[in-house]
Amino acid sequence: MERIKIARQKKGISQKDLADLLGLTQQAVSYYEKGSRIPDEQTLSVISDILNVPTEYLTGETDDPEGWDLWEEATGYTPEQIKKEIKRMKSANHIVGDDKNLQNLISQAVSNLSGTGNTDRGILNSLVPKIIDLQHELSKKYEDPEKLDKLPHIGEMRIRPANIRTADLIYDDLNDEAYNKAMDILMQARRDLANISSDLRLN
Template identity: 35%
Template sequence: MNSKNRIRQLRESNNLTLPELSTKLMESNQLKLSSDAISKYERGDREPKLATWEKLADYFKVPVDYLQGRSDDKVGWHLWEENTGYKKETIESQISQLKKFGKISENESIQKQIGLAVSYLDGRGKTDRNAIETASMELSELDNRIHDDFYIDPNKTVNEEKLGNSRLRNMKTEYDGSLYYDDMHKEVYDHISDILQDTRQKLAELENKTPNK
């Protein structure tokens, strides 16, 4: 058993009694632990299951191995480096940049700050390029939704063998609109689609002019 875990240390640093920690664990992590059970974990008289270690670590916002006393890395930098491929210095630099532009709050936990920084490093953050890509994707989905929801009559059948894996909206130059509702007009949909495609093209041109930051 591990008698050098940091459960008691973290509990006391958060000014929590055993009953208070028991209550907060249930409220925040749905982890049902009695005061007696927590006390035994603290003394090393009983070893928590892995799922319990993980929920305790999540509550205290530390890595499991730090909570277990196996590492002195309270933030878990080595785990972030191993799992993301980014060095600590690279992540810290990204955090500083995001704080500079107000995209990370000083009040957020270090784990959340790191997670947000990694999302930007991975190209998933709130950047000009991602805004453009999102707009383009939404326009494509809008085109599809307009076509399927407004024009295709579900009571009419289609030759799946002829179409294969292609969708009708991607064949509009060849498709005659025979599966549309009788009161819907192919030329109107084509015009809507052309407008959306033209806008996507302008977004692509804008993306090429936008710095990759």
């Protein structure tokens, strides 16, 4: 795989340096570069991280050593959009990890653009699944499985008739009002988090 050699030389590290970082012999790296041996998937991934290039570049699936075409195809964001977000991240000095690793920067920029990264919107959005988990945990603690099993089913889905109260489904020694109030608080928290993003027009 000659591209390992090209990327290594561009990175400015020797065969021995790369071998040491991989925990391999220099001869093994030489074999990889000559193509007489092919690194396994895990080793190839580590090599791509060290050399700061996509694995697809090393395997010849793309000719772009920075992988912009792959990122655009996978995410729908253009290189210009991603570069603009990277510029914003750098100006805000808000980068997690190696700020010299382009793939790390692109990955964070894409996460930010999609609303799952280290932006206000991304941080708030990341809380919603945790609240949903709390709702599931609350239901699991309060609801009596034997009572739930008596509800009508459509396949795996339980149908709760309108005349069935929460009190009819929870354990007899638990308070349905406490359950309902706790669930209302969690539901309101989800709505409030969504409103913060829209009210403040967060990125």
